[in-house]
Amino acid sequence: MKKILLLLVFGVFLLSSGMLLADNEGMEEEYDEDIYGPEEPIVWVKPVESVVFEHKVHTMGAELDCESCHDDLFAMEAGAAEENEDFTMATLYEGGYCGACHDGSSAFASNTRCTTCHIGVRGHMRLIGGDGDEGDKH
């Protein structure tokens, strides 16, 4: 009798753990950098501090291909856009860079919801694990 009980408990344990594992797999697809691009968020600090871009949100989330942006809107090379003179909001409003989609119809317009991408000095600090309040201590 005892053995049967033990087996039953063990069985339930196995079953539930199996279900948990399966659940996890179903819920979160593995992030593959070869398909979706670098997982680390990109932070631009020029021309203003600090603007974030996440491949994850755009490729895995919005289901865009690499070709949607590379190499027409953005060069593959990291930090290349930042060096361009025309990497400004004015260019975005004319459909350049992020503005190609962020025009109000495909995605929210570039002149709205500023802080979605502009995470600022505080946001940048938080992202790299620093203290966002550094400047305010007294």
Next chain:
Amino acid sequence: MKIDDLEQMDSEDLRGLTSNERRKFLKMGLAVTGLYLGGTVLSLTSVKNAGAAGVVPEDGQYPYSPHYSMVIRERLCIDCERCKNACVKTNHVPAYGFRTTILEKRRSLGGGKHETIFMPVLCNHCNRPPCVRVCPTTATYKDEKTGIVVMNPPRCIGCKTCMTACPYNARYFKEETRAVDKCDFCFNSRLSKGESTTACVEACPADVRVFGDLADNKSRVYQLVHAPETMVWVLRPETGAVPNVFYINS
């Protein structure tokens, strides 16, 4: 008094109180409370004094000329902190203090999403500045002409009472001068030298900060604050300090 004498005395506890005396006392308490309550709840005091009329002053009722003020178009702030850096450079602000800074708040968008709102803050150059009121040496005062709340560092004894009194945390103790330091709308560093605007306004790439003379109806600050269908607010209006830094979202 010896303990024996003490024992001989009448007890002062509640048992010795007649019910009439209790009633009298209660009545007095109610009368005093009623007087105060009546003043605020029943509006026996003037509503105008309660400051419910809104934060934007009536046209023409600006005590100073030029009446310097700042309008902050909050929604546009991206926390690039160029204003902060420009202020530090222009006014020699040490790393441990600030004359202006950016605060941050988060608003839920539902569905686990959040929106960040950056809020630039600085001295509000209040019409009724609590800091000026508490200063024991008149080291900080309201400039009679412009209404700017200025510091006279040699007069400051470093008691820091003004720092406690300020509703906006806009003051810090500067060790280099052994005096409290604060924003003066760049009066010493720029305005007095013929410049027309502050360093932070000049540095802002998003046109968040607008500086000018509120008493001049052609100025941008006047037009923004008095624009129709605009939500205008100030920070901590309940303190009654009547601040001159206005926040809008358009």
